[in-house]
Amino acid sequence: MTNIECLGMVSGNCVMVDGLQHLIKYTSRTRALLQKGNKTINVFTWPGTQAGYVTQPLSDVLRKLIIGPVGTVSTELHSFLNQNTDNQKPAEILYPIVMLDSTLVASPTPTPTLTVVIMLFSQCNCSANILQIFEYCNLTVEMVKGYCAVNFGGIPHSLRLNDGQNPTSKPTIHGCKTPLLLHQLEALDFILQLESPESTVLSKFWNSSTCKWLKKSFNHFVNIGKSMGPINHLAQGSILVDNMGLGKNLTSLALIVISKNAAEAFSNTTKQLAKAKLVICPLLTLSNWEAKIHKHLYLNLIKYVVYHGEAQKTLTAQILWSHDIVLVTYNTVSTHYESNCNALFEGTWFWTILDEAQVGVAPAEERIGFEQLNGLCSVNQREKSLVMIRQDPKIRVLLATIAAGGVGIDLTCTQNVYLMVSMSECLESN
Structure with missing residues (x-):
């Protein structure tokens, strides 16, 4: 693992849960795990007891670096190094953006306090940008005094603590050739939060005073009978509406790469569930999607297929499901739906991505x-x-x-x- 290095350590205060304060009688250090919450980073000690949550601004930074939905737990260095990769080539190993070895320090005087101390590990090509994120939030990443690489699987300590301004190294998602910018990482975090069944982001926003007028109009629309079918208030999904040129395709492809393991687990539950992600786009952007896949993804890790033209005659549902990405046009989906073709509608796709969605949803009477x-x-x-x-x-x-x-x-x-x-x-x- 010569491509991993220790970036240093960062610390922050931890707001303790009720009832814990009177239990702190002496100074102690305990191994801890960090879990992404709705708005903060929760701190757990072994064997799974919540001690509190990390305060801002450290909590916000950690939420950006722990990629995944609410409930995702940080990856520790030893857990990553000890995973079974015997049957995997080096290029096939999935790396988290950052690995976090956390320690919870309890102090009884002058008043009981909790401090979380975190050692940061990442791929070398991500180090500079990760340090830049901490610096941008006025957080100091310090050298680990007495660091001994032997105790950390031979991982060396980075000497880059002063080059966080280097914009050339940006966080990469394993499987993506192209580093992601900060706004793309934030978009990934946003989408994954909304994909989590435990997410309350939308419901809290919907019930806030900001949406009072919209909620009133929506309820009126439903009550007069213009809605199509029952309303699912727990529906997941999101809309990515960055301006043209900000890399929405790359963000979507990175999302597909990150979800690869979850998609495979999803497909293993029943034969009618596909690991593939269906990307529906206008014919004009079909070739662009294929070009972006070649540009941004490692094709030895991600398989894709274009379901269009003559290829439709030979591609069965089972063949489509065996890929990670299936590209198809709105016109093909519409035609197959009307003809009851099973290739696209026989099973359930892990995700469906609609590119230029306004093209596919315009009702016939408006054309x-x-x-x-x-x-x-x-x-x-x-x-x-x-x-x-x-x-x-x-x-x-x-x-x-x-x-x-x-x-x-x-x-x-x-x-x-x-x-x-x-x-x-x-x-x-x-």
Whole structure:
């Protein structure tokens, strides 16, 4: 594990649980585990007793570094080093962003207090950015005095405590080629929180005074019978709405990589549950998704398949389920749903990601129907299009190329005619 190093140690106060204060009679040091809570980091001692929670701002930083939903427990160095990796290649080993060896220090004087002392370990290429995160929050990471690498599996101590300003090293997710920026890590944490069944983020926000007007409108909408089906107030999921260019694709792909083990456990419970994550996108972005997968992910760790075109004839549900990512277009999903095709609807996907979701949810009555003509259309085709635009109220637009000319086109069936000619065509005609 020569690619891991000790970054140093950081400490912070711990607010103790009720009833513990009178039990602290002397100074003691106890091994501790850190657990991600709804708003704080909970501190547990062995054999699983909660001692308290970490105060701010250290708690906020740790919540960013412990990737996972509410309830996720920090990874200790010895637990990571002792995991069975005999059948795994070095590139296949999943690394957490940071490993935390925590000690809870209790002091009885002058008043009983608890302090949590944390040793930080990470991959070498993540060290500088992790230190930068602590520095940004005005937290000091100190050298571990008397550090002996032999006691920590030969892991060396980092000498980078003064180069936290180096922006070139950023936290990476094992399986991702591309380091993630801080806002992408925050997005991952946000999504994973909402995916947790124990999450109360949405319910607390929904019941807050901020949403009072929205809640009133929503309840009115439900009561007058315009909702489709029962309302599931415990529904999970999230919407990632960063501006264009901020790496939403990378964030989504990193989410898929992080969830790989959970997805495999999900699929092992029954044959009808798939480990694959279904990514539904417009046809225009299908090739972009495939390019992003090649750019950001190690394909020896993540398998993907494109369910489109001729490939649909050979890809069964079982084959699709064996991959980590299945790329498909909105049009393909719609067509398969109407034809009762089992490849996409036979089982339950671990996750479904909707890219450009507004493309797939527009109801048919909101779409503008049209007919189109070009120079290759026969007289019969022209007549059929004109009949449709006269008789079908949903068809409101007739698109005709210049090459279609005026033969067989009776424009009296339209209210407005717009002639669009390129500048080059004008110059040629002149």
